[in-house]
Amino acid sequence: MLVFLIRRLLQSAVVLLVMSLVVFTGVFAIGNPVDSLINPEATEQQREKTISQLGLDKPLHEQYFIFLQNAVKGELGTSFVHNRPAIKLILERLPATLELTISALFIAILFGIPLGLAAGLNPDGLIGRTISSGSILFFSVPTFWAGLMLIMVFSVQLNWLPTTGRGETVDLWGFRTSLLTLDGLRHLILPAVNLGLYPLALIIRLTASGVQETMPLEFMKFARAKGLRKSRIISVHLMKNILIPIVTVIGLQFSVLLAFAVVTETIFAWPGMGRLIIESINLLDRPVIVAYLLVVVTVFMVVNILVDIVYSYLDPRIRIGSM
Amino acid sequence: MTSQGEPALSVKGLKTHFFTKAGVARAVDGVSFELVPGEILGIVGESGSGKSVTGMSIMGLVDPPGRVVEGSVRLAGKELITATEEDRRQLLGNRIAMIFQEATTALNPVLSIDTQMIEAVKAHQDVSTRQARKIAIRALQVVGIPSAEERIKSYPHEFSGGMRQRVLIATALLNEPDIIIADEPTTALDVTIQAQILSETQKLCRERGTSLIWITHDLTVVAGLVDKVCVMYAGKIVERGPVDVILDRPKHPYTVGLIGSIPSMNTRGKRLSQIPGMTPSLLTLKPGCAFRDRCLRADERCLQDPPETWTGDGSAVRCFHPVEHPAKVLEESRRS
Amino acid sequence: MEYTSPWRQFVENFTSRKSAVISLAVLFLIFVAAFVGPYFTLQDPYDLAQISILDSSLPPGSTDMAGNTFWLGTDDQGRDLLSAIIYGLRISLVVGVVSGLMAVVVGVGIGIIGAYFGGRIDSLIMRVVDLFLGFPSFLIALICLAVLGRGVEKVVLALVLSQWATFARIVRGVAVVEREKEYIDSARGLVLPRHRIIFGHLLPNCLPPLIVVATMNVAFSITLEASLSFLGVGLPITEPSLGLLIANGYEYILTGKYWLSFYPGIALLITVMSLNLVADHLRRVLNPRLET
Numbered sequence: 045m046l047v048f049l050i051r052r053l054l055q056s057a058v059v060l061l062v063m064s065l066v067v068f069t070g071v072f073a074i075g076n077p078v079d080s081l082i083n084p085e086a087t088e089q090q091r092e093k094t095i096s097q098l099g100l101d102k103p104l105h106e107q108y109f110i111f112l113q114n115a116v117k118g119e120l121g122t123s124f125v126h127n128r129p130a131i132k133l134i135l136e137r138l139p140a141t142l143e144l145t146i147s148a149l150f151i152a153i154l155f156g157i158p159l160g161l162a163a164g165l166n167p168d169g170l171i172g173r174t175i176s177s178g179s180i181l182f183f184s185v186p187t188f189w190a191g192l193m194l195i196m197v198f199s200v201q202l203n204w205l206p207t208t209g210r211g212e213t214v215d216l217w218g219f220r221t222s223l224l225t226l227d228g229l230r231h232l233i234l235p236a237v238n239l240g241l242y243p244l245a246l247i248i249r250l251t252a253s254g255v256q257e258t259m260p261l262e263f264m265k266f267a268r269a270k271g272l273r274k275s276r277i278i279s280v281h282l283m284k285n286i287l288i289p290i291v292t293v294i295g296l297q298f299s300v301l302l303a304f305a306v307v308t309e310t311i312f313a314w315p316g317m318g319r320l321i322i323e324s325i326n327l328l329d330r331p332v333i334v335a336y337l338l339v340v341v342t343v344f345m346v347v348n349i350l351v352d353i354v355y356s357y358l359d360p361r362i363r364i365g366s367m
Numbered sequence: 368m369t370s371q372g373e374p375a376l377s378v379k380g381l382k383t384h385f386f387t388k389a390g391v392a393r394a395v396d397g398v399s400f401e402l403v404p405g406e407i408l409g410i411v412g413e414s415g416s417g418k419s420v421t422g423m424s425i426m427g428l429v430d431p432p433g434r435v436v437e438g439s440v441r442l443a444g445k446e447l448i449t450a451t452e453e454d455r456r457q458l459l460g461n462r463i464a465m466i467f468q469e470a471t472t473a474l475n476p477v478l479s480i481d482t483q484m485i486e487a488v489k490a491h492q493d494v495s496t497r498q499a500r501k502i503a504i505r506a507l508q509v510v511g512i513p514s515a516e517e518r519i520k521s522y523p524h525e526f527s528g529g530m531r532q533r534v535l536i537a538t539a540l541l542n543e544p545d546i547i548i549a550d551e552p553t554t555a556l557d558v559t560i561q562a563q564i565l566s567e568t569q570k571l572c573r574e575r576g577t578s579l580i581w582i583t584h585d586l587t588v589v590a591g592l593v594d595k596v597c598v599m600y601a602g603k604i605v606e607r608g609p610v611d612v613i614l615d616r617p618k619h620p621y622t623v624g625l626i627g628s629i630p631s632m633n634t635r636g637k638r639l640s641q642i643p644g645m646t647p648s649l650l651t652l653k654p655g656c657a658f659r660d661r662c663l664r665a666d667e668r669c670l671q672d673p674p675e676t677w678t679g680d681g682s683a684v685r686c687f688h689p690v691e692h693p694a695k696v697l698e699e700s701r702r703s
Numbered sequence: 704m705e706y707t708s709p710w711r712q713f714v715e716n717f718t719s720r721k722s723a724v725i726s727l728a729v730l731f732l733i734f735v736a737a738f739v740g741p742y743f744t745l746q747d748p749y750d751l752a753q754i755s756i757l758d759s760s761l762p763p764g765s766t767d768m769a770g771n772t773f774w775l776g777t778d779d780q781g782r783d784l785l786s787a788i789i790y791g792l793r794i795s796l797v798v799g800v801v802s803g804l805m806a807v808v809v810g811v812g813i814g815i816i817g818a819y820f821g822g823r824i825d826s827l828i829m830r831v832v833d834l835f836l837g838f839p840s841f842l843i844a845l846i847c848l849a850v851l852g853r854g855v856e857k858v859v860l861a862l863v864l865s866q867w868a869t870f871a872r873i874v875r876g877v878a879v880v881e882r883e884k885e886y887i888d889s890a891r892g893l894v895l896p897r898h899r900i901i902f903g904h905l906l907p908n909c910l911p912p913l914i915v916v917a918t919m920n921v922a923f924s925i926t927l928e929a930s931l932s933f934l935g936v937g938l939p940i941t942e943p944s945l946g947l948l949i950a951n952g953y954e955y956i957l958t959g960k961y962w963l964s965f966y967p968g969i970a971l972l973i974t975v976m977s978l979n980l981v982a983d984h985l986r987r988v989l990n991p992r993l994e995t
Binding site for chain 1: 839846958976
């Protein structure tokens with residue numbers, strides 16, 4: 045287990061290094077932030093002074109090494125726009141984004157697995173067909189448009205739920221969360237549902253096809269031959285088998301959702317890092333973009349390691365030592 | 368053992384059909400037999416003869432597109448075919464248990480052996496998990512699994528094929544059923560282990576007075592093991608009776624052919640006889656005797672369904688031209 | 704038994720489900736609307752001479768003084784929304800289809816290079832593929848556009864970069880299986896040149912999964928482009944795709960002018976959904992493992 049963790053962490057470090065090089069070169073090679081940062085009427089001297097202050101006059105590889113040295117110390121540069129450490133800006137907003145993403149995933153799992161089970165157990169019935177078509181609809185509906193429609197129906201027409209912001213938050217272990225206040229939850233529902241539609245569709249489809257593939261297998265018949273109750277056959281014999289692919293997909297979906305949170309946060313003015321990144325892209329605030337990417341990549345890696353651990357608990361055929 | 372009067376299991380006119388796109392396959396087409404308590408019955412036939420589907424039909428485990436369309440299965444007087452789901456559930460694994468063909472696929476790969484055995488006990492007995500585990504460990508010891516207390520915590524993939532098969536047998540024994548149906552539980556194993564498992568299972572059933580139905584394609588397997596034999600061909604029992612009668616004085620040309628294709632001391636150096644032709648497709652089966660296209664004795668009468676008739680030897684046969692001197696017939700078929 | 708050609712069998716299997724036929728028909732109508740439609744619309748929504756500020760913000764079904772009916776309403780500049788949707792649909796489809804097809808060509812090309820040369824080149828390529836697949840396509844596209852800026856060719860490039868790896872992986876997966884297969888060996892025995900093996904054996908076997916995934920990817924490209932354009936990092940305002948139309952309507956959603964983003968979204972949804980349904984049925988027909 046320890047060997048596994050160390051090996052995975054080393055692998056992750058290598059990927060992070062490669063990523064940082066690619067991202068750094070990519071982001072820094074093209075686009076000149078100076079144009080958007082410096083007053084167009086500034087004199088040539090002022091221009092050059094700012095450029096050297098930002099370290100932009102040095103050659104690319106030197107800039108990269110300075111960046112790496114600082115990165116090891118946990119500094120990813122100072123935002124050109126906010127004039128604050130980029131990593132701080134990102135980490136401040138990370139909890140809001142994680143809260144949104146995890147809530148969305150939670151909703152998708154909470155509804156997706158039972159609906160998928162229902163669809164998979166009666167694939168030709170009315171319920172099964174309705175759920176399957178519904179999942180294709182959710183699968184196809186663009187996230188941003190669904191968000192607008194949610195606002196239109198639930199906020200504008202029905203006036204049930206608020207449209208923007210996080211609402212009232214409370215401190216929980218040093219993070220601010222909306223999960224513990226009624227107002228916060230009311231603000232969270234629409235964005236979480238919006239972000240959760242796509243993984244919901246995915247989990248429904250995956251569960252349904254898992255059920256249909258598992259039901260005809262011999263061990264399901266053997267479970268019946270033992271005289272087990274239907275509830276036990278489904279909740280233990282069936283579920284434990286279909287959970288394995290579902291966990292993998294949930295892990296993958298987490299990174300997709302983290303990316304798509306950019307869209308949802310923009311629509312619902314959710315103060316997470318997704319909104320920050322869109323602003324930074326529009327203002328060419330390079331350190332923030334780089335910091336965002338590295339933080340996101342780190343989160344992906346943590347999630348992947350967690351998925352592998354959960355996986356090995358679910359599937360006894362896989363031992364963590366052999367990975 | 369209960370009174371000799373009432374059969375432990377009685378199957379009457381059982382018909383199981385598969386409704387496929389290509390047509391209706393009559394996998395089991397009017398099968399009847401009885402089993403008295405403690406008796407061991409062999410059901411013999413080639414693959415596709417309907418022997419496995421018969422076992423599955425008795426257990427009520429036939430999945431669509433298959434369906435039991437007719438007939439009755441009575442377990443100690445209780446009708447199974449029309450029983451409610453819950454009534455049948457209470458009998459399955461409890462009064463009647465099944466040993467599946469392939470232990471590798473019959474055990475759930477992601478659940479440990481103890482989970483899979485304890486649940487089988489608790490489905491039918493009101494005991495604590497600890498007691499259920501004890502019962503399970505005892506059953507594993509009975510079927511000869513060494514250090515059962517340790518090994519019960521393992522997962523199926525951590526066992527060898529033979530050990531997995533023993534786990535299935537132990538699972539069938541858990542609730543001390545009256546009847547065990549074993550569906551070729553040894554075909555995937557090598558010969559020495561097969562023989563071992565066979566004789567052990569037989570011994571266990573004899574000791575406990577459990578009735579056993581042993582389904583196999585291999586007539587040699589049943590020879591030393593069973594009391595009675597049913598020979599199945601294309602969904603029907605073509606011949607049934609006490610094992611000695613069937614082996615020594617087979618009446619149906621198909622049974623004769625089956626016996627003739629077994630190598631033995633007497634046939635050393637001689638050519639083994641073969642049954643000409645192939646097993647008919649169940650989808651294109653015409654009325655009449657299904658064996659007639661492969662039978663040297665067939666004539667126009669065989670275009671009709673032969674009824675089951677009792678012979679003087681105590682066996683029953685479905686044939687208009689039963690064989691009187693099987694040795695002669697075999698000799699002829701060897702020459703041709 | 705009667706011989707049926709594989710193509711005919713494919714058509715028969717595909718058309719055996721009603722929803723397959725319907726979704727294919729809808730898809731066909733969408734393409735017709737997008738490419739023939741612009742000749743029949745009420746107006747060229749981007750010719751300022753043809754729109755009138757007097758018609759601004761009319762709800763769906765309104766008729767102006769000249770007797771023109773705006774079935775889906777107008778925007779704040781008096782532009783007919785139906786005409787704008789038909790023009791926008793064309794842009795969305797062109798970007799989606801072009802980038803989808805280019806991703807297939809690039810991915811398959813790189814996959815074949817790996818399969819052809821094998822060894823180090825192959826493993827290097829697969830490392831890169833894995834790196835790309837480790838990131839959500841949306842994120843890759845977003846970062847590309849952050850670097851490149853807005854523009855049609857830049858959006859296409861970003862979409863290709865974010866999706867080519869999937870196709871390289873498919874080719875590679877099939878190549879590994881095919882390499883093991885006997886007939887490749889027999890083809891080698893005949894001393895066929897390598898390119899004959901690749902084009903005669905490898906590509907035909909990649910085709911079924913490629914067709915299915917490419918169809919889904921066109922749908923996904925259209926969604927991605929719309930999302931990026933909505934966020935203001937995709938297409939420029941001069942190329943008003945469906946995503947930009949919806950973004951435009953976003954400002955008015957709180958004032959109750961729902962039609963401005965509702966109808967372009969419906970058009971987007973129908974397009975994407977019919978593509979996904981067609982892909983679903985293609986998968987059903989092309990992959991015999993799923994249907995016995």
